Amino acid sequence: MKRVAIFLSGGGSNMVALLDDMARSGHAGMPCVVLANSADAGGLERARERGVPTVAVDHRPFKGDRTAFEAAISAALEPYAPDMICLAGFMRVLTGGFIEQWTGRMINIHPSLLPKYKGLHTHARALEAGDSKHGCSVHEVTAALDDGPILGQAEVPVLAGDTPETLAARVLVQEHRLYPTVLRRFAAGDRTPVMLQS
């Protein structure tokens, strides 16, 4: 079994989708800890309700010292001995030093069809560009932001009258399909990209 740590910053709907799938049969992964960069992250309570240990490592006292923040993360993770990390709405940028320790063992979900729209405000940017399709990607984490080998993508149509919020909601439904599908394969050693149609 691969011990999976999940990092989040917010409500954790992707984390819940991952936990629910790991609870189903035939999964090569099992959750070992959910980590947030704030004790207020709603996802922590949802993880606890599901019997998964949680830790909060607040980034604020580190005042921008990312290396010290990451050292605290590594120390907090150690008792749980994760084999891999899933970033699931973790809104802190990690340094190359931390990422290197987890090369090939850390994956992320991003709300765009990468390589389009790395970074923030992906839904607004897709609308501004007049794109007819949008979606989400799961990729291996490498030192460059929102880069790294694509493990899977799911597309959604952009509809007339969409706002960033309506588009985000349509993409999120697909995130909840895509991320568990990719993790199930990845934990079993399969890195072949999976492309989902909505």
Ligand code: GAR
């Ligand atoms: C998701 O849409 C995820 O793709 C995005 O944050 C949201 C988290 O929602 N991630 C990023 O933007 C990473 N740069 P959740 O907490 O409900 O899973």
